[in-house]
Amino acid sequence: MATITLKPFKTPELIIECNNITPDAFAGKTPAEIAELEIFEGKVREKLGDFFSVTGSSGNTAAETDILIDGDCSRVKYLGSKMTVGTITVNGNADMYVGGWMKGGKIHVKGNVDSFCGIAMEGGEIEVDGNAGNYVGCAYRGDWRGMRGGTIHIHGSAGNDIGTFMLGGTIIIDKNAFIHVSTHAEGGTVVIKGDVEGRVGGQMVKGDIYVFGNVQYMLPGFKEIDRVQKEIAGESATFRHYIGDLGERHPKSKGKEIYANLYVKASA
Amino acid sequence: MPKLITGVGCPYCGSSCDDIECLVSDDGKKILETRNACVIGNEIFHHVSSPDRPTKPRMRQADGSMKEVSYDEAVDFTAKALIKAKKPLIYGFGSTNCEGMSAVARVAERAGAVLDNCASICHGPSFLAIFDNGYPSCTLGEVKNRADVVVFWGCNPMHAHPRHTSRYSIFPRGFFTTKGQMQRTIISIDPRETDTAKLADYHFMLNQGHDYELFDAFRTVLRGHDIPAEVAGCKREMIIEAAEKMRNARFVMIFFGMGCTHTDGRNHNVDIAISLTRDLNTHTKSSIMAMRGHYNIAGPGQVWSWQFGFPYCIDLSKGTRAHMNPGETSSVDLAMRDEVDCFVNVGTDAGAHWPIAAIKHVKKHPFIAVDPNICMASEISDLHVPVRVVGVEEAGVVYRMDNVPIQFKKVIDGPEGVPSDEEFFDRVYTRMCELTQTEPMWIPAKGHAKASSTSEH
């Protein structure tokens, strides 16, 4: 394995779009070549090297390439988007689209991420030590094919629209979430360890949601059917088991309708 | 002899009434009388003749005062600002015609700008919902001729669209609705008892911000499931009764407004309303429609969709491909994130209608207002460019709230020397080409024979 280290030394006037910060784009390139990679600040084409110092070495293949960004990327979009393999570690915050359309590999952001983290993700792993903005693991606007695979783990809280149109994969939020969890989902698993304000599982066809804290406003389309013991995200607990969204269409399997499941941890 | 012009379009709300009659002075320069318009429309037709109306561009000077400049100087300033900025934002379009929107789109593509319209702070979430769930809708004539259950969800046409209820939705007698209001059941869903709610047979005074839950309840009931005794502050029995009314109707029409798009959940409130409409179509006929605010605010959604594939929030900065993702490429988000460095406000008053916090951000950079009138944006701008008033002094195509195109005629001549939005931005485009030494691209060919009052009578 080889590590390329990027150190931000200049804050952009606007926000820079760096589709090229991926092991796929860096593999087999020298630091000097990497510094030449194109980025955008608005309509202005600039180079990665205009904002980051590039040191270390990349692997021959993306799988052998680790990227360390040693500093703040609050004004850097598209970190690790579309990456297929390798790793990216950010010692700081990152802006929008972290791991968007990601197919494999691992991204670890030690600060916070802004919205659209893991949008339309297909595989791989995203770990965020801080908080996430809105639309974690969502679909692109209009697409009915949202997150299909992989894992997103947010150690802090997240905003609204978690797992919208989700089809597969897992999203874990260690703290709280705001509104709209797994809206329109047809698969996948979302785990909220803290509280959610409401709109959990609206228009949901299939898939699973676990809430360890409180759901302040339950949707009328979810009905409690039983209590179950489940182990999820490393914790075992008794959950109140709801099915829904009863207002939404549901596919049938062997003559029986399949519903989405919402598990809310039963208070002791 | 003063001349009566009929079939005039009203440049105010999304009802885009085109039955206004204007009595115009001999010289064709002043509107003496207006008939059929609501109080707001009436005000527009009369305001154009106001002596206070600016007729010259004004540029802010070093001492903070505004000084009149020529249109050539205004064109030059705008062209240079757009070229210099890394990511200009061109926003507005609440009150211009499609010809103007098209002209600005060409400028924006040339400038690598973000092109956005005031749906961004209004019915933008409706677009997001349409992206995700579609839009089973109809033209307003279908409502007039067929609808027997009409739902007003988070909208108050008695105030925002004053003639909507009389022309289209509650009172008119249509082909299959010969008894007018007597034949229609009106349902209002609003946390206030608005003047529209007062006209309703059912008023759901829901807890503000809980529309989504109430929609979910309607859907759940329609699928034959039970719901809690109270949802969003509304009683189960009333929900079931209204759901039955909808199920048994011949034609259910759902109108929705800012009550859905301005509150928590935004697009999802509209999205689930669309799902409810889809559900109702398995039982009967049902349509849904956004109560668009301005007479041609559906226009940019149409023009830019055929030009770029997106109705709003269009980031053209890459020059090769357009990108859209509201939340990122939407005006207020761009402003709050300091992601744009030049602001051109066309035919909408961001100064009055944006949260003041967002205005403070865009005001850090060059700020240009193109608007016929003195408004908040013009009074904080670095350059204010007055233009002709569409629908009164300038003809053009506009799209009504149901996306029906209406050809608005011109009623009187505009003030001398004042260009239309289209003319101004075509000059900006030409100037940008001169400054960058590139060939102007004039497609498509321009038509010059727009209908005006003179050809009508």
Place this chain on the structure above:
Amino acid sequence: MAEKITLNMITQRAIEEGQAMEKGKTTPEYFQACSIVEMNPKDMKKLGIWRNTNVRVTSEAGSVIVKAIEPTQFVPPGLAHIRQGVWANQVVPPRTQSTGVPQYSGFPVTIEPAINERIKSALELVQGAVGIWKGGN
């Protein structure tokens, strides 16, 4: 009686606002139509004010002085309404839930009596906010 009261704020259109806006945003009509907050008489009573009292409305985003009036269209207790426009937008939070649309409706505000404070004009508020207001206080 409370010193301040927390209400849920919404901002919406009104025909008075529409008509006045078309007349001009610097006109007395616009000032009269929009520099107001509509609240339920029960909430006024809680706050110990009469109708037509100036109040300070404060949100996470800012603060503005407006005149409290009885609702022209019924507003239930707990809810407050400022008509769309310059005064409302002094307090509307710019957060958009990543949709582009600010939180125009459904945000908490505190309302407190401000009997001796002056309601600023539209121009003063907007030009003042961006540091170019040249008039007096």
Place this chain on the structure above:
Amino acid sequence: MAEILIKNGFVIDPSRKINGDVMDIAIKDDKIVDKVGSGAKVIDAKGKVVMAGAVDVHAHVAGPKVNAGRLMRPEDKLFKSPDAQEHYRMEMGFSIPSTFKTGYDYARMGYAFVMEAAMPPLHSPHVHEEIHDTPIIDEAALPVFANNWFVMEYLKNNEIENAAAYVAWIINATKGYGIKLVNPGGTAAWAWGLNCLGINDPVPYYDITPAEIITGLIKTNEYLGLPHSVHIHQNSLGDPGNYTVTLDSLKLAEGVKAKNKFGRDTVMHSTHIQFHSYGGDSWANFESKAKEVMDYVNSQKNITVDLGCVTLDETTTMTADGPFEHHLNNLNHLKWANVDVELETAAGVVPYVYDKNIKVCGIQWAIGLELGLYAKDPMRTFITTDHPNAGPFIRYPRIIKWLMSQKAREATLASFKYTDKVIDATNIHGIDRELTLYEVAQMTRNGPAKSLGLSHMYGGLGAGLDANVGVFNLDPKNMPSDPEMIEKALLRAAWFIKSGQIVVKDGEITNHGNKRTVWVNAKVKENPQVMRDINEKFLKNYTVAIGNYPVWDSLAPNPLVIDIDVEA
């Protein structure tokens, strides 16, 4: 403008029965001429095929439902749009491209004329705004009539003269081209959530049947002597077993003679016939009835058809057949847009993925090609995809590849998940016919131009015709063994000259051309009753003023008007 000489190409021009002869084509200004002077710009077409600009008889490229599709599908743009050519407008979208991309891509394939297949009259200014913004290609639009209140009322009473006066008024007001029928009566029924699946189903409320509407509009069309025949999308589109409805509708044209001065000898154009040639009675036993349908079409000289071939792409379906889109939406559960248009028509839009791992999609693909291969008269069978319904128009070269190469067909068939089941339900596997370039030119140029009554301007290379000439990197004497080369050559013309201007060179746009809007100006004798009816409906039932309804001239700034004068 100037003179151009296209030298030494293999010319294929069925209008003059020229099949691959090495010839020069001379152009002066915007017309083809016999010869030009020595100063003419010379284009060396040696070793390349030269054909007239192509004519698309049926595509959805402009108007409210096309734009509803664009608007509601941002995902049709993301990662699917090419980079703009420098100094040209952006080209956004795959299945429903922007107007700029539409014009550019048609030109790159050597198309000179495209018919927008369904214009709701109330939305005609919108259609013309989009046509206006579509560069290079000439376009016309067909207003829809078969669910219109006036039409149903007049035809119910068998008042052909009144129907004709009304149709003429609408064609003039909308700057339209002819008479389009979409799901006759069925779309009117949809206004109440219903449909008409057979041609004898009564239309709710209107006391008329689809058969009566079809027959009446054929009569109306020939009464007016319009350049094009009626253009029909039949009832029961997309349903298993619908081929009987198709045959029933086609039979309504039997014995009817064309009456017009445009050289058209057909009275019915049956569009996207692939969607109407289905057997079986469910998706489980769904099968091809292409042979049955085409046998009938072959035997009836007064009918033309276009194929509507499935291209196996993710696309966007859109049609004035409102109830069909609702039905489709109940099958795939994706987003659904609908627009019911007061007094006139409706439309629906639903995204659709033609997945080659799904049996039904494979069968649909086979049916479209079988129809083309069973066609005995290429002058009456035209290549389309019902863009974007069965696939985007940029797949025309791929359809041609499949029609010209059994090898290409078999390769695609073999790539299916359910190859055997598709073979069982179709005849494609046994068909060894391979179309020639001459036949392709008939199906894409000469034939459609004749059906549209436009062969005096388009579809051929004779002197006096419009100077629309495509040059492609194909040698008809020595066709490539790799069928992919056919698709490649036809997707990007080596040269395309439109109205005498070079608009494409080496597959790239070089000029914005001189796009025209083609419309018919039908003069009929004054009909006070019809005018009274129109005025009354505008007062009582429409929501727009009659004075604001006719499309302004400024929206079609470069018109090509075809005048017809109906003698009373």
